[in-house]
Amino acid sequence: MFDELSAKLNATLQKLTGRGVLTEDAVKEGLREIRRILLEADVSFDLTRDFLERVQAKAIGVEALKAVRPGHQIVKIVYDELVAMLGEKQAPIAHATVPPTVILLVGLQGSGKTTTAGKLARRLKTEQKAPFLVAADVYRPAAIDQLTTLGKQVEVAVHADTASKDVVKIVRDGIAAAGKARARTVLVDTAGRLQIDDEMMGELKRLKAAVNPHEILLVADGMTGQDAVRIAKGFHDALGITGVVLTKMDGDARGGAALSIYGVTHAPIKYIGVGERLDALEAFHPDRLAGRILQQGDILSLVEKAQGAVDEQEAERLARKVTSKKGMDLEDFLGAMRQMQKMGPLKNVLGMLPGMNPAMLQAAKIDDKKLKHVEAIVLSMTRKERSNPDLLNGQRRLRIAKGSGRTVQEVNTLLNQFKQMQKVMKSVGKTGGTGLKLPFGRGPFPG
Structure with a gap:
């Protein structure tokens, strides 16, 4: 959502936050760039002018807060004015006291x-x-x-x-x-x-x-x-x-x-x-x-999406199994992936995380169609194979590839990444650390 606007606006603001001393000329140059970005985003000329006038008026006294770098104060001012431009606060449906x-x-x-x-x-x-x-x-x-x-x-x-x-x-x-x-x-x-x-x-x-x-x-x-x-x-x-x-x-x-x-x-x-x-x-x-x-980021919306889409009991069961001695199997993985799909396109979900920018999402090569490929591969396995992937020899992998309409190489890639994920998740459970590499994340992927 607004990938181009977001990328350009943040690139301009980063130039300001990177300065130890923020001169008046630097602020004016940054505001000129923001003006160009907003006009290119098809924001009306009058609203763009009013927006920049308000930002400039507030930015005059940014040196007053010594604990915060001037550039970061400018970002806060831009954020506040964007909120005002977008409507200030949420406006729910005005329901009648007597229905309907x-x-x-x-x-x-x-x-x-x-x-x-x-x-x-x-x-x-x-x-x-x-x-x-x-x-x-x-x-x-x-x-x-x-x-x-x-x-x-x-x-x-x-x-x-x-x-x-x-x-x-x-x-x-x-x-x-x-x-x-x-x-x-x-x-x-x-x-x-x-x-x-x-x-x-x-x-x-x-x-x-x-x-x-x-x-x-x-x-x-x-x-x-x-x-x-x-x-x-x-x-x-x-x-x-x-x-x-x-x-x-x-x-x-x-x-x-x-x-x-x-x-x-x-x-x-x-x-x-x-x-x-x-x-x-x-x-x-x-x-x-x-x-x-x-x-x-937009953590609140992400949490709301998760609450509406994820089965809490299933999530708790999965969390216990992930850190157990046996660990997560492919049946569990399939269930978790389906719950994640209920939250909507993966790109939109990841876009709500703080610090996630359009360039990072593009580099991750996220494609929701590939989740369907993964699902097809897992569904082409027997329940016993999903429970114990070590059973999957060359002949079985060939059968799964034919059954799912994918290649043997894709099946091998998925299984290798799944094993890696199992190890990482077990270590996360023991140490409380982070850093999972999911099979639909960065790097090579079936598809």
Whole structure:
């Protein structure tokens, strides 16, 4: 997420932190570089100018703190201003005191609105908010079918009326159905257009007046930079949006949308989409994202992901076995790998660690497809072979390679790295040290 912005910004800040004495000229030179970086990231000119003016005003008196190097104080100032630029604090859904809470999802076609409705329904269900979906896009072919399919996948009821084109009636009927079903949250998937037009806005205004929603969330493509900001301003001026969901943030987003939307609309970013899976929707925390951009890590989000994905009892069992005399076998390894996969793409997970920068992630050659290759190799073994890899002679390895569709060399590489990992993990258990070399980490890897 924001790899290019993060790399360039941190390279500039490192030049400042490396100086023992920070002159006014050095600060001005650094701020000029930051200005160029933000503009290249598609942050609006006005917001970039205001951001740098605030940083410069605070940076004037950095010599006051003798215990902290001036360069590090500049980094703290930049961090604080990034947090302010991103919205200052998390803005959760404003749930009604008397349910159901009605949430309109609005946006242009192709922004991922319907998929976001399914993701948000899944998230609200895990939060015990009893969601209910309403299909109000009567124009796009297959929109109703798509939402119905997503509803089945996340096990959330969907109200749809294929015979009617009256959006207000459909939504009113949907809210009534949600009430009967004792739903606490109603997510309305509205129609989009290829661009903002009077007809679309007129329909949304009528819908807003008719149902008086508690939230109007704009779903915007995070890859579009200043286009997303322009779209957000258009919707905000017409409807008064209460929040934003930025999609496709796992791609090569430059950062302009996330860094500009709040400053332009003062509507907080509430969620970000970080993948195609239905669990790939994260609550947006300005302070945590600022930490990621400055490569300070996001341990809190990492812990939350782990708590949601990892079976605690299984993890405790595995921890005991890892440090036992026999150690971890390939059956245990397969289970641990599957739990890790539940946390999402490995690159995203490792990117939350402090000090992890884009160059390090690229050098590690992380490829989630290779985890599938490893899984195929392990599943091609018998239970006895997984329990005791020493049984794997040349003939058995050839059979496993053919069964998994991989090469014998890949099978050998995996087994060698697994043995190395076993030894390291045993020593970690005895000494409390760190430094595991996992089979999906740096260096040669099957695939």
